[in-house]
Amino acid sequence: MRRAMAEAEVGDDVLDGDPTVRRLEARAAELLGKERSLFLPTGVMGNQIALWVQGERGTEILTDALSHIIDWEICASAAISGLQIRPVTGKGVMMDVEALERAYRSPVSEWTPRASLVCLENTHNGAGGAIISLGGMRAMSDAARRFNCRVHLDGARLWNAAVATGTSVANFAACADTVLVSFSKGLGAPVGAVIAGDPEFHTKARIARKRFGGGMRQSGILAAAALYGLDHNYELLATDHENATRFAAIVEKAPGVVVTPPETNIVMMELSGSRNTTGASAGFSAAEIARRTAERGVKVVVITPTRLRAVTHLDASTEDVVAGAHVVAECIADAYERSAVVLASHGD
Ligand SMILES: Cc1ncc(COP(=O)(O)O)c(C=O)c1O
Numbered sequence: 001m002r003r004a005m006a007e008a009e010v011g012d013d014v015l016d017g018d019p020t021v022r023r024l025e026a027r028a029a030e031l032l033g034k035e036r037s038l039f040l041p042t043g044v045m046g047n048q049i050a051l052w053v054q055g056e057r058g059t060e061i062l063t064d065a066l067s068h069i070i071d072w073e074i075c076a077s078a079a080i081s082g083l084q085i086r087p088v089t090g091k092g093v094m095m096d097v098e099a100l101e102r103a104y105r106s107p108v109s110e111w112t113p114r115a116s117l118v119c120l121e122n123t124h125n126g127a128g129g130a131i132i133s134l135g136g137m138r139a140m141s142d143a144a145r146r147f148n149c150r151v152h153l154d155g156a157r158l159w160n161a162a163v164a165t166g167t168s169v170a171n172f173a174a175c176a177d178t179v180l181v182s183f184s185k186g187l188g189a190p191v192g193a194v195i196a197g198d199p200e201f202h203t204k205a206r207i208a209r210k211r212f213g214g215g216m217r218q219s220g221i222l223a224a225a226a227l228y229g230l231d232h233n234y235e236l237l238a239t240d241h242e243n244a245t246r247f248a249a250i251v252e253k254a255p256g257v258v259v260t261p262p263e264t265n266i267v268m269m270e271l272s273g274s275r276n277t278t279g280a281s282a283g284f285s286a287a288e289i290a291r292r293t294a295e296r297g298v299k300v301v302v303i304t305p306t307r308l309r310a311v312t313h314l315d316a317s318t319e320d321v322v323a324g325a326h327v328v329a330e331c332i333a334d335a336y337e338r339s340a341v342v343l344a345s346h347g348d
Contacts, residue, residue, distance in 0.1 A: 001188065001228045008224035012217050013039070014210070020220030024227050028194040031230075032179055033170030036202035037194040038209060039223055043068075043156040045214050046180035046195040048076045050152040051117065052212075053204045054178065057082035059116035062103050062144075064088055064095035066126030068154055069119055084113060093127040093260075095120075097139040104147050118144035121154040122172060123161045128309070129244075129266030131161045134171055141175035151175065156182040156193065160264040163237040177201070186237045186265060187229030188314050192222050236314045240265040243312040243321040250325035251310075256284070256336035269300075269308045271332065284339040292331040298324040 011018040021039045029037040040046050047069055055061055061077060063069055065087035069077065077083040088103045090096035105112045120140060122132045132140075137153075144151045153176035155161075155169070162169045173179040178197040183189035195205055209215060216222070244262040251269060252259040260268040271286055286302045293300055301309045310328065312321055 001225050001232075004224045004228040005221045008220040010218040010220035013219045014215040014217055018218065018220040018223070020227070021223040024223040025194060027227065027230065028181065029196050031169055032173040032181065032196045033168075034173060034179065034196035035198050037196035038202055038205050039216075039219060039226075040193045040195060040209060040214055041191050041216065041222075043154075043180055043182045043184075043193045044073050044076070045209070045212055046156075046182075046193045047073065047119075047152070047154050048080055049195055049205050049208045049212065049214075050178045050180065050197075051077050051083060051119075052081045052208050053201060054117050054150045054152060055081055055083045056114075056116040060084045060086045060105075060113045061117045061119055062086050062088055062100060062115050062149070063119040064090075064121060064124065064126075066094075066124070067119060067121045068125050068156070069121075071126055083117075086113070086115070094124055094130060094132060095140070096136065097143050100140050100143050104143070115147055115149050117152060118147070118149045119152045119154060120176065121156075123157040123164075123264050123266075125157065125266065126303075128260045128268035129157065129160065129262060129264035129311075131164055131263050133165070134167050134175075137172060137175040150177045152177065153179040155179045157185055157264070159234065160186055160237055160241070163234070164241055164264050183226035183229050186233070186240055186313060187226070188233045189225035189229045190222070192226045194226075233314055237265070239318070240312040240314065243316070243318055244310075246318065247310060247312060247321050247325040247328075250322065251329045251332070254329040254332040254336070256339070257332050265312045267310045267312075268303070269310070269328070269332075271306045271308070284335045289328070289331050289335060292335075293324075293328050296327045296331070298327045300328060 008020045013021045025037045088095040088099050090099040124130045180195050183192040244265045248259045248267045258270045258272050286308045290302050303309050
């Protein structure tokens, strides 16, 4: 990948075009079944450009309550585009069509917020890399059309959904007007994403990208990494998924943790089993476990005070993942034992 970047043919993508960026944009548009795509530095920029262009100021976005747009984009939709978010919670861990229909405010009136956009996320990061089936996507997309809403798909991790299900990214993307995909996650590029849609969207998105400070010059160096990721790393995603399943199987044997069976490359671990009701003060918090695993070379992310996330990726071999899982399991088991001891002494 580094060599491909060094050898990339470049131009000026703000001025008159960069040939490698054009190649990537054409390839991504074709893969996603859209007319045009636009290269961007980050996924967040792609989501926010989609919201800026398609959401009408002073209206609502309907999206999953655990979506990346809500939890990890620091209120950008309000700060930048004047959009209110209506978080939607489904029966299970993700938004579903029934919940979406309930969240839509009807009848439309002069006094209630009107929705202009529905955002979907697949795979769903906050739900532990869970996949929305093509049927589920279609049902929500159809509902959005009935509400006269446009549809944006945050597909930063859509490659994983495609590999896990065998459904093409184009079939998923067909459920939305615009789709974001990232190259800097499972595909292993250092930066980069594209947002794809029709030519009218593309023209507006290009202007928005410049306004947001995302116009890049010799960005072919970065596009080359994304192209390399598509050519060489796409097939490796299946291994990441298998490794996540291995990781989960090891960690779930530890006491005091509930592991969500991974559908792709994300493993969510809920530290629910402390026998001490004041578990956090007994050192049985997610932050404490993350600190202890990091000391032993395994990085996991704290999602809530009791929830940890691990992600498998191409830089961690199967052996690394198995060894890492044992470290995490040991740290949790150790904290569990200590919390039980504290509880016993409190009981005296
Ligand atoms: C679903 C989803 N959307 C968007 C993003 C944002 O991507 P970036 O970090 O490139 O801004 C992420 C990053 O983890 C993500 O998981």
